[in-house]
Amino acid sequence: xxxxxxxxxxxxxxxxxxxxxxxxxxxxxxxxxxxxxxxxxxxxxxxxxxxxxxxxxxxxxxxxxxxxxxxxxxxxxxxxxxxxxxxxxxxxxxxxxxxxxxxxxxxxxxxxxxxxxxxxxxxxxxxxxxxxxxxxxxxxxxxxxxxxxxxxxxxxxxxxxxxxxxxxxxxxxxxxxxxxxxxxxxxxxxxxxxxxxxxxxxxxxxxxxxxxxxxxxxxxxxxxxxxxxxxxxxxxxxxxxxxxxxxxxxxxxxxxxxxxxxxxxxxxxxxxxxxxxxxxxxxxxxxxxxxxxxxxxxxxxxxxxxxxxxxxxxxxxxxxxxxxxxxxxxxxxxxxxxxxxxxxxxxxxxxxxxxxxxxxxxxxxxxxxxxxxxxxxxxxxxxxxxxxxxxxxxxxxxxxxxxxxxxxxxxxxxxxxxxxxxxxxxxxxxxxxxxxxxxxxxxxxxxxxxxxxxxxxxxxxxxxxxxxxxxxxxxxxxxxxxxxxxxxxxxxxxxxxxxxxxxxxxxxxxxxxxxxxxxxxxxxxxxxxx
Amino acid sequence: xxxxxxxxxxxxxxxxxxxxxxxxxxxxxxxxxxxxxxxxxxxxxxxxxxxxxxxxxxxxxxxxxxxxxxxxxxxxxxxxxxxxxxxxxxxxxxxxxxxxxxxxxxxxxxxxxxxxxxxxxxxxxxxxxxxxxxxxxxxxxxxxxxxxxxxxxxxxxxxxxxxxxxxxxxxxxxxxxxxxxxxxxxxxxxxxxxxxxxxxxxxxxxxxxxxxxxxxxxxxxxxxxxxxxxxxxxxxxxxxxxxxxxxxxxxxxxxxxxxxxxxxxxxxxxxxxxxxxxxxxxxxxxxxxxxxxxxxxxxxxxxxxxxxxxxxxxxxxxxxxxxxxxxxxxxxxxxxxxxxxxxxxxxxxxxxxxxx
Numbered sequence: 026x027x028x029x030x031x032x033x034x035x036x037x038x039x040x041x042x043x044x045x046x047x048x049x050x051x052x053x054x055x056x057x058x059x060x061x062x063x064x065x066x067x068x069x070x071x072x073x074x075x076x077x078x079x080x081x082x083x084x085x086x087x088x089x090x091x092x093x094x095x096x097x098x099x100x101x102x103x104x105x106x107x108x109x110x111x112x113x114x115x116x117x118x119x120x121x122x123x124x125x126x127x128x129x130x131x132x133x134x135x136x137x138x139x140x141x142x143x144x145x146x147x148x149x150x151x152x153x154x155x156x157x158x159x160x161x162x163x164x165x166x167x168x169x170x171x172x173x174x175x176x177x178x179x180x181x182x183x184x185x186x187x188x189x190x191x192x193x194x195x196x197x198x199x200x201x202x203x204x205x206x207x208x209x210x211x212x213x214x215x216x217x218x219x220x221x222x223x224x225x226x227x228x229x230x231x232x233x234x235x236x237x238x239x240x241x242x243x244x245x246x247x248x249x250x251x252x253x254x255x256x257x258x259x260x261x262x263x264x265x266x267x268x269x270x271x272x273x274x275x276x277x278x279x280x281x282x283x284x285x286x287x288x289x290x291x292x293x294x295x296x297x298x299x300x301x302x303x304x305x306x307x308x309x310x311x312x313x314x315x316x317x318x319x320x321x322x323x324x325x326x327x328x329x330x331x332x333x334x335x336x337x338x339x340x341x342x343x344x345x346x347x348x349x350x351x352x353x354x355x356x357x358x359x360x361x362x363x364x365x366x367x368x369x370x371x372x373x374x375x376x377x378x379x380x381x382x383x384x385x386x387x388x389x390x391x392x393x394x395x396x397x398x399x400x401x402x403x404x405x406x407x408x409x410x411x412x413x414x415x416x417x418x419x420x421x422x423x424x425x426x427x428x429x430x431x432x433x434x435x436x437x438x439x440x441x442x443x444x445x446x447x448x449x450x451x452x453x454x455x456x457x458x459x460x461x462x463x464x465x466x467x468x469x470x471x472x473x474x475x476x477x478x479x480x481x482x483x484x485x486x487x488x489x490x491x492x493x494x495x496x497x498x499x500x501x502x503x504x505x506x507x508x509x510x511x512x513x514x515x516x517x518x519x520x521x522x523x524x525x526x527x528x529x530x531x532x533x534x535x536x537x538x539x540x541x542x543x544x545x546x547x548x549x550x551x552x553x554x555x
Numbered sequence: 556x557x558x559x560x561x562x563x564x565x566x567x568x569x570x571x572x573x574x575x576x577x578x579x580x581x582x583x584x585x586x587x588x589x590x591x592x593x594x595x596x597x598x599x600x601x602x603x604x605x606x607x608x609x610x611x612x613x614x615x616x617x618x619x620x621x622x623x624x625x626x627x628x629x630x631x632x633x634x635x636x637x638x639x640x641x642x643x644x645x646x647x648x649x650x651x652x653x654x655x656x657x658x659x660x661x662x663x664x665x666x667x668x669x670x671x672x673x674x675x676x677x678x679x680x681x682x683x684x685x686x687x688x689x690x691x692x693x694x695x696x697x698x699x700x701x702x703x704x705x706x707x708x709x710x711x712x713x714x715x716x717x718x719x720x721x722x723x724x725x726x727x728x729x730x731x732x733x734x735x736x737x738x739x740x741x742x743x744x745x746x747x748x749x750x751x752x753x754x755x756x757x758x759x760x761x762x763x764x765x766x767x768x769x770x771x772x773x774x775x776x777x778x779x780x781x782x783x784x785x786x787x788x789x790x791x792x793x794x795x796x797x798x799x800x801x802x803x804x805x806x807x808x809x810x811x812x813x814x815x816x817x818x819x820x821x822x823x824x825x826x827x828x829x830x831x832x833x834x835x836x837x838x839x840x841x842x843x844x845x846x847x848x849x850x851x852x853x854x855x856x857x858x859x860x861x862x863x864x865x866x867x868x869x870x871x872x873x874x875x876x877x878x879x880x881x882x883x884x885x886x887x888x889x890x891x892x893x894x895x896x897x898x899x900x901x902x903x904x905x906x907x908x909x910x911x
Contacts, residue, residue: 092785165782171759172742172783259760260740266758299625301634308644330745331756332763335670339663346655350648356614357647361640363621367632370622378618385614389607392655396662398596399603401669402585402752405745405780469584469600471749473780476788480776524630555636 036438036535051136054536056143057122058436061429063146064118065505067109072501074102079460079494082487085478092477096163099475103166104183108190109150111421112279115286116232117142117197119428120225122436124201126529127219129210129547131539134203138196145193153186165475167276170257170268174249181250184243191236191243194282198232201225210528212547219527219551220309224289227313231278231285231320239275242268266331273324281320283417285313287424288355291377294427295359297525298374299366302552305358312351319348329400338397345395352388356381371523372446376427379454383419387412390465405475408468411461419457426453426504433508434522438534439515441507449504456496463489527551569612586749589771589796593752595665599658606654669753672766676722679713680816680901683744683757684728686786687711688777691898693905694806695813700792712793713777716802720768724865727759728897745781748794756781762865769796820906823899832888835910841887843880846910854881868904 037054047055077098081088090098125133133139156162156179164173164180173180205226209218218226245256246268255261257268288309296303303309325333325341359381368374390412394400403409430446433439463486468474472483479487521530532541584604588594680691688711690698700711715721727741741759748754751767769775779790797805814822824830824845832841853867854860856879861867870877872895875888895903 092788096782096785096787163784169743169782171740174740175738258740259758265743265760299634300627300632302636302638304637305639305644307639330754332758332761335667338666342662342666343659346659349655350652353651354644354648358644360614360618360621361637361643363618363625365635365637366621366625367627367634368622368625369627378622381618382615385611389603389610392607392658393600393603395655396599396603396658398662398665398669399599400662401666401754402596402600402749404754405747466584471586471747471776471778473747473778473788475782477785478788554634 034533035537036533037538038437038535040538049140051132051140052538053121053125053133053136053139054436054540056139057118057120059143060113060118060121060146063143063150064110064114067105067150068501071102071105071110072498074098074105076494076498078102079491081477082479083491084488085481085484087478093163095477096165096475097161100162100165100183104153104162104187106417107166107279107283108153108187109146111283111417112194113146113197114283114421114425115290115428116201116225116228116282117146117193119290119425119432120201120221120286121197123432123529124222124225125204125208126532126536126540127222127527127551128205128208128213129528129541129545130204130208131541132208133200134207135196135200139200142193142196142200145196146190149186149188149190149193151186152189153183156180156182156186167272168243168246168268169272170246170249170263170265171259173246174258177250181247184247184250188240188243188247191240194232195236198229198236201229202233205229210545210547214547216307216310217547217550219289220292220303220306220313221286221289221527223310224285224287224292224313227317228282228285230314231282231317235275235278235282235321238271239279242271242275245271266328266333269328269331270324273327274321277324277327278317278320280413280416281316283421285316287380287421288313290424290428290431291359291380293525293527294373294377294431295362296552296554297431297523298369298371298377299363300369300524300554301362301366302550302554303358304361304364305354306550306552308354309358312354315351316348319344319351323348326395326400329397330404342395342397342400346392349388349392349395356385356388369523371430372441372443372450373427373431373523375447375450375454376423376430379450380420380423380427383415383423383454383457387415387419390415402471403468405473406468407464407472407474410474411464411468414457414461414464419461423453426450429508431523432529433511434515434518435529435534435536437512437515438518439511440518440522441511441515445503445507445510449500449507452496452500452503454500456493456498456500459493459496460490461493463487463493526553569616585752587771588750588752589769589773589775590751590753590767591770592665592669592767593750595668596752599661599665602661603658606658669766672722672764673720673768676720676766677716678722678724679715681713681723681725681746681757682728682897683725683746683779683790685730685742685784686779686790688790688792690792691816691901692806693816695815695819696806697813710777710792712774712795714795714797714802714805715769716799717769717772717796719799720766722764722766723755724901725755725757725763725765726761726897726901727757732896732898742783743781744779744783744790747778747780748775749778750775750794754780762869764865769794772796772798816902816905817909818906819899820902820904823895823903824906827891827895827899829903842883845907848910849908853878855879856881856883856885865904868907869900872900872903 037052081090081095159179162179162183248254249256255263257263257265323345325337326345329338433441467483467486472479518534520533528545585597588597682689687700690713698711701709703709729739729741744757746755753765753767755763755765775794777792834840834844837844837846848863851863852860853863873892874890879885
């Protein structure tokens with residue numbers, strides 16, 4: 026666990042002592058740190074699975090594992106990264122720590138629910154990983170029926186694990202909605218809350234409304250597996266495509282659960298490191314809400330070739346195009362914010378700029394997939410794999426890394442070595458492009474995803490991709506060393522090392538037990554760099 | 556910000572180079588297009604690639620430019636306070652919107668052609684299972700995977716004539732047709748022919764359709780693109796496009812002398828006692844006649860209607876009481892689910908298609 030505050034003064038880290046004080050803590054900051062550690066461990070696990078996938082795909086035929094093992098490695102990579110890393114990543118870790126601080130609150134509205142949500146994530150992960158004892162699930166993280174109906178304990182464990190972990194997400198979302206509405210400091214009106222809070226608020230709405238649908242879906246899947254009730258099995262009168270509708274009704278909004286908080290982080294980083302007020306606060310804030318709203322009506326774009334009607338395909342294509350507009354607005358606003366700024370290329374800013382670079386590629390390739398005619402070719406190929414990694418890794422993970430380096434001095438009162446942090450950025454950014462850009466080409470050439478083996482003509486680009494994945498691995502090892510080094514040997518940070526304006530920087534680092542020595546009174550917007 | 560002429564010329568040159576480069580790239584990123592639909596898809600792809608590259612250069616080029624130009628000089632730099640600009644914000648919302656709507660409509664148009672099968676299409680039944688393909692022609696000819704001289708598997712090869720639309724009627728089947736093992740169940744597959752830019756999931760319990768018209772003779776890979784287990788990536792087939800005379804000779808060659816699907820269906824029509832309640836000559840017996848059934852509009856008891864296509868006839872055989880044609884009694888016909896194999900249902904459908 027992290028060491029105590031730099032000068033031994035009173036803060037949330039030395040407020041109470043001992044492991045038990047952490048495991049029963051109701052302090053949103055400590056719970057945030059517990060999420061940090063948990064998510065990092067899951068990320069390590071998911072990342073090792075990713076490297077195993079890329080190593081297997083180094084050459085045609087069997088390289089290091091059998092096709093049966095590969096199907097499992099692929100499933101756990103997807104499920105761990107989606108449900109245990111990217112979804113809780115920003116909201117439950119950075120959001121938990123900084124949402125209350127940014128609105129000038131002492132804690133979240135329901136601290137006990139907050140702690141419970143962490144235990145839900147752990148319990149869900151535990152139940153899901155039990156499936157490994159039963160040989161492991163091999164269905165892919167999407168659990169498509171009827172393949173996933175096999176009365177196998179492994180699939181049942183995974184489904185129930187996802188169900189339980191889902192409650193972690195629902196409770197966190199609920200907490201954030203109430204906290205944002207009820208606990209804002211005096212003068213902190215809704216149009217003065219930082220954009221990170223707006224992003225988390227929009228995310229929270231999706232978490233509360235969409236996650237129960239996933240819960241229902243996996244319960245139906247478990248019931249079908251345990252009791253043989255025919256929801257999705259055509260042999261029992263069910264419809265396998267119905268599962269896809271249910272699944273994507275959650276999992277598409279979930280894509281925005283994964284990316285909206287990243288947008289929030291980027292807004293904070295850009296303003297701080299350009300030392301400039303955000304361009305178009307209202308547009309960015311409302312575009313998050315717009316994305317959250319439209320996200321519920323686009324799930325059918327995952328199903329253009331599933332056998333749904335032409336009419337449905339066209340409607341979903343149209344609605345998906347609409348998501349592009351608020352997304353484009355954000356990018357333009359961030360870049361306009363740089364105009365006439367004072368730009369400091371510290372490591373968090375590098376990650377923010379890297380985010381924009383990669384997310385723009387992820388965004389424009391999304392249009393290739395939203396266009397029905399081209400999607401028919403790209404669907405379920407490596408083009409899709411490349412697209413969502415550009416959005417989820419190039420987007421969300423870059424934002425998480427930027428956010429960690431940005432808020433690290435606040436969380437622990439110490440500075441990371443910025444040179445090392447920048448080196449980790451270079452490895453991750455370059456490695457990422459080397460890994461995933463070739464996958465766009467592979468997908469265009471027709472290589473399907475979830476393939477254990479491929480035609481010899483795809484081997485060349487697969488080798489490039491595998492080399493890139495090792496570069497990413499090196500980047501994250503450097504990042505981990507930088508963080509641990511910062512924890513142990515970092516220089517004292519002071520309350521506001523980056524010169525930021527939002528409230529969390531107006532208190533000491535690490536913050537005291539209840540965040541502020543005196544309740545802040547807010548008289549202006551969040552980014553008043555005048 | 557004043558735009559300097561030299562910078563402007565440089566920008567234009569960069570955009571021009573990108574457009575030229577990406578047009579060249581667009582053709583190499585995609586496999587050779589062998590149908591007119593594929594050529595249409597590639598046009599959208601090329602447009603999107605160029606539009607994306609221009610957008611990327613504007614956005615990220617702008618980003619790099621600003622980062623370079625407005626580097627922090629000192630810790631006390633004064634910065635401009637610009638909170639918004641409604642004109643700019645409207646433009647960068649509305650222009651992308653127009654571009655998105657343009658590609659949406661264009662994509663819709665090409666997709667519409669993909670979904671609507673030409674009337675004169677040659678029909679081939681495709682059966683997918685873990686982890687192989689089977690192709691059935693109306694002549695009764697069946698194609699499955701084989702072995703070459705070295706004992707290596709050769710993929711099932713669907714021979715099709717060049718320049719003639721081919722319609723695939725696709726279903727998913729168990730590994731073993733007569734299996735009673737509950738774990739042997741049909742699963743999702745997907746038929747993907749990259750050279751034609753077409754793909755369609757194959758869904759257990761119903762038929763899905765796909766068509767293409769290959770204009771260039773050659774051998775083209777077919778992949779399964781819906782994860783179906785450890786043999787997923789090995790589930791490959793070939794489409795071999797040959798000139799019409801060669802196709803006809805192939806169709807008549809070995810294995811081509813079997814009973815046609817329609818004749819098999821006719822035999823089943825008698826053997827499975829369909830004939831007791833359904834006529835083939837238009838007369839009304841207990842149930843609706845099969846004559847003129849294919850493609851007709853069916854009006855149901857209790858409202859609703861549907862066109863009699865493959866899925867309708869399949870449902871009417873396997874689960875007849877789901878939709879009862881108006882004026883006919885309900886609950887008379889037993890469900891044939893489990894009584895007829897997938898191939899038998901295919902054959903009966905082909906027989907009904909011949910009763911015009």
